[in-house]
Amino acid sequence: MDERTGEPHVGVTPNLFGIAYGLAGLAGCWGYAAMLRLAPELVSDLLCLVAAAVWLTLLISYAVQVPRRPGGWTAELTHPVLGPFVALIPIVGMLLAIGLMRHEQSAGRWLFGVFAAATVVLAGWMTGQWIAGGLDLERLHPGYVLPAVAGGLVATIGAALAGWQGLARVCFGLGLVSWLVIESAIQARLYFRPPLPPQLRPTLAIGVAPPALAGLAYLAMTRGKVDAVSLGLAGYTLLAAVVQVRLVGVYRHLRFNSGFWAYAFPYAAVATFALHWIAYAHPPGHRIWAWVVILAITLFVGALAAKTTTALARHRFLPQLN
Template identity: 45%
Template structure:
């Protein structure tokens, strides 16, 4: 990524998607279906991608002191900035804790605090700032709903049960509040502009990530709470079928990375259900799930590389910084 080129906050969706896919393969590996090194390799790729995006974003904002503030305050793009801290939180819990528990716990605590601080700040910004209802989109789930549930699962991974419950409650309440607001906007507001249409895929994520947080808390059992959130998740997954014509009309853009973590979370939840329930065909289903989600995310990654090689992935160069920048 060229230094000084504008790096939109939604570029942090790229490592987030790889981290989600890595988590899917880790869960499959722990169930004995595939080697665990594949999931670890994907988590390492996610970590390297996160670092690359972070450095590129820093190269853009450091010479422009107002750029970071403007991005954080942006009612459309600001929510994606949360992934700069949520992604390493997930990576610490899944990729570091199993191999270096002490280091992993420190990283989980640091990024959990940063996730909570950003979630609080952006919630205050949404209260304080003036947001047009047509600027709201499913990406609003990312800072506090995805952040809360991932923080809960991460806290469970390091044995902090009370903290896990606190963050689980944060995620659930924010899901109820923001979910109502977002669906109201989608039901009765104007259609989303084309660049934001892929964020509709994020609608499948809250129930899946909530289920993953519950699985982390209860040791992978399908209890009443997992069943309840999964029922709603099934509805939203089926609703995506009706959205296929809308997706198929889109031209490829970086926003397609919104599909990646959402569907990786659904796939990971499905693997937990298959492992716990062992339905007929349970030895085959995990491979079908892994193939489908890997093809989706791999296809988006390949399209991204092609677009970057053709100079169509990054936004146009930013204008020179003025004297007040």
């Protein structure tokens, strides 16, 4: 609270790292398209640079602000709503390191290793905190998959691309088993308790990310192998995508805020996974279908960026802190 005006401060909260997360996801989609020789690699590189700039700006501001808040870092990590989003800091770091690997293999691998270790430590600490401190079922939301599930699966992709196959399998187990465990609790809350409050409803989009990420992680780990596992993950991703179509009616009544960036990375992950299946199935006009996917996710994230710029100009984007 501002002592002079009596009004709440605005500041950086961990969910804002979803902006860099979404931009890095879009960069990964363009990078995958470049690997399939569908698009120029330059676009992915530029998006990585933008994501890195946003991430670094948020990180500096956040690191400066947190020690001045009541409870400091402990309060941030244990917050029942925003706490899981702190894991986005090292997760985005891993995604940026993966992008760097394409040009500087040794530097990218070194940075990836640092951020992967930080992700695992943070995920373990948070999981232990949830056990020791307990969870409020009413505040449980899909963002709780971020520390161990998204962290483990992104680490799988990075480790596989770095050539660390053993580590990739370890991280895949971490992410996959964590997904099975936490997903059951989240779904029980969504099915049997009252709907999430409006400010948390954008997190429903996060639910489509784990199966798509698991599919991408498996493909990276097996060097593109199509088998019962990859097909099964594609099937669950399809179901999750159809669920998102049904939830459009829920989303359309929400007022735009920083939480809307929860849509960006999950949809980018689905788009990247879809590119793989278009390349594999090779349907008639496959290049056209691929470009439809690429342009659709790019326009979507671009619209989020445009809305964010407008909201920032009107001082209506950054969350208020009591």
